[in-house]
Amino acid sequence: MQIFKEQIACSLAPLIDWEPERVVAALELPPDAKLGDLAFPCFQLAPKLRKAPPVIAADLAERWEKPAVVDQVQVVGGYLNFFLNPAVLAQQVLEAVQRAGDTYGNSQQGAGKTIVVDFSSPNIAKPFGVGHMPTTVLGNAISHLYQALGYEVVRINHLGDWGTQFGAMMVAYLKWGENDPLTEDPIGKLYRLYVKFHREEEATPALRDEARAWFNRLESGDEEATRLWRLFYDVSLKNFKRTYRRLGIEFDHYTGESFYIDKIDEAIGRIKAAGVTEVSDGALVVPLGDDLPPCLLQKSDGATLYATRDLAALFYREQTFRPERIIYVVAMDQALHFQQLKLVLKKMGLPLADALEHVAFGLVKLPKGKMSTRRGQMVLLDDVLQEATSRVQEIIAEKNPALPNKEQVAEQVGVGAVIFHNLKNSRMRDIIFDWNEVLNFEGETGPYLQYTHARCVSVLHKSGKQEFDLPQDLAGLSAEAAQQVLKRLSQFPETIDKAAQAYEPSTMSRYLLDLAQDFNRFYNTCRIIGEAASVEASRLALVNAVAVVLRRGLYLLGLTAPEQM
Structure with missing residues (x-):
């Protein structure tokens, strides 16, 4: 949605005397699609303008010259709600994915850092x-x-x-x-x-x-x-x-x-020189106040500790x-x-x-x-990966015995299932290791995402085409199911940024699950191959874009994207 936020912001900013970047930051996704695709809350303008937010929203709606990307604008309470133009949405999203390919969603905000x-x-x-x-x-x-x-x-x-x-x-x-x-x-x-x-x-x-x-x-x-x-x-x-x-x-x-063992003396010397250490019962410590125990750097016998080695590592890095x-x-x-x-x-x-x-x-x-290593209460990761791969091999033998590269696909799917199981929920949640849950390939799982990618690739192969350029007529993407996929695709760059800034890969996991569900609904309700030429071409371009984003998103999580399953 970033590209659409920027276009709306550039036209709205002069009316409220804000910088466009501030408008972009304020734009929200409405909780219900019926309320539009983006919303601007007018509450922040009320103190300065001394008007009620609904009045401000109505005034802006009347004075605002909407850009081509906006189809209509509505006032709902203190919000200005924007509905995107379906044809412009399709063109800009699909062109962005085609232009960037597997780098779609990347940015240079960290360049040089x-x-x-x-x-x-x-x-x-x-x-x-x-x-x-x-x-x-x-x-x-x-x-x-x-x-x-x-x-x-x-x-x-x-x-x-x-x-x-x-x-x-x-x-x-x-x-x-x-x-x-x-x-x-x-x-x-x-x-x-x-x-x-x-x-x-x-x-x-x-x-x-x-x-x-x-x-x-x-x-x-x-x-x-x-x-x-x-x-x-x-x-x-x-x-x-x-x-x-x-x-x-x-x-x-x-x-x-x-x-870092040979770097510890230098690290201790640096900490001492900063004047933050003291000796307590013969040990060298850094007192940290009443709320935390002191950081123990060196025992009375001269032995160093984990914290000492970590500080030496930090200085080195x-x-x-x-x-x-x-x-x-x-x-x-x-x-x-x-x-x-x-x-x-x-x-x-x-x-x-x-x-x-x-x-x-x-x-x-x-x-x-x-789990406890000392008492031998441990499930070994290699055993889990092997068991997952073996179970996928059994599924392939039953459902698709003619699948090429069966062993490679089984490895990709089995390992992917285990990785995704660890990344699909918030990282702060404890994981209860349960074989049945880890290796359940139904529902919100890595194999479901991989299968959806393989489905996309299958459709593209069946079309017999090598290129999936956009036609002039994009009416084939006006259906609500297609529009939902396009909107989801537009959110991919922001999802990368959001997941990174929060150190929360589960944000990407949830996004990919939503994208897969949106695509499968489109796949089941909109015929792709065999339609009129422009309709088929536009829908194939959409399928190709979904394949690109699924493949890229899976890579970001550490999974591969098989082309056949």
Whole structure:
């Protein structure tokens, strides 16, 4: 709707002595289509003009010279309601999509600016469970959305590759791992050893001391501890990258906590120099007032903490990338941690405090409660992806056994179903992991969107045409169902912007579901192929535009768009 808002604003602005940009910002979508396509609230003009909003609206309607894009204007209460010209709507929307193609909806508002997105960040030597799915697919979608707005996006995977848990892993591997080279099922073996350690630890607390000793050896650069750490790191990263390839996700940098170890002393020195630290019970802390606990930087024994490493990472990223924003896609249960980081930076007087954004999300839970790696209560993401793909293969075998590239399509649809399940609702909602819901391909699902795209492509192929230019006569798009699709298509650029600014890919998910529903209603009520030449041509152009936007929208969410299903 942006292009129509701008045209209305340019003609309305002089009458009310506003800048066009202000009018654009004030224009609203009416709650009911019967009230028009756009509405201008006159309430903001009442104090200055000293008139009732309905009187102002009536006066403007009488004096306003409507642009070609507006068919009629109505006064409803204190609103000026605009109804778009169907022919102009069709022409401008379809020409915009045809002209831009797969870049339709993109903008340059972020040109010359960099955004860092920190997401996924699984722990070394642990499986990639479905609990890591939200941060992974949210971060990927947010990265795509900001790239569409013209930003340079730096995608960082801050691996959990440091900490006392590695001491536990080393003890478990040496006691029960039988010096396995970890060439087969390495993550499964390490996972079972990790679970065994924590079960044994409950009965034998001395194991905890052994683990601490091994981690101290690692921190000191001990050769054997470093060898074991590198073994766990290498097999884990290889496994993670395989999963990321399956999800279609790439990172610019894999820099975990260990990367910042040699930068911690400098970071602590910088914080001390800012005069915001104090010593409490031998530990170095930054007091944050009465409402929050102090940020602990260094224990009395000199050991550093997660917050220290994160601050070192923030300083490094600021210096290296000069970003406008650093976005952390991390679960809601880490909110206090990011509040503390932000306040430390603020107390230091650094603009970096305003650049730090914590994009929180709800937890993934099993029906009985939160997942736990330590107790072995985990659903593995690779198992979910494989099960989803297998179920799609069964559906294809039953409904379309002659489908070309069956395995590829099954992978695209199965993986897409899992991704979309994590992105269709507000990111703050907890996800109860339920196999039946994840793999339900009916209703508001990724496969429904992919199928609608494949339907569009099928119609275009059946037409026998390669080009889908607009005819002069657009009467074939005057039907209400076609007009609704056109209006929905016009909202795509604004949807990208809205989803990005709110860090809320579900806004795009909802838009695509609405577009698919609008298109399928059009498909079922308006004949496309076999109509008069101009009618067929205009409707094929509409189908092509829907295919473009569905394909582009699915990509932004991290899904592929099969051409056949």
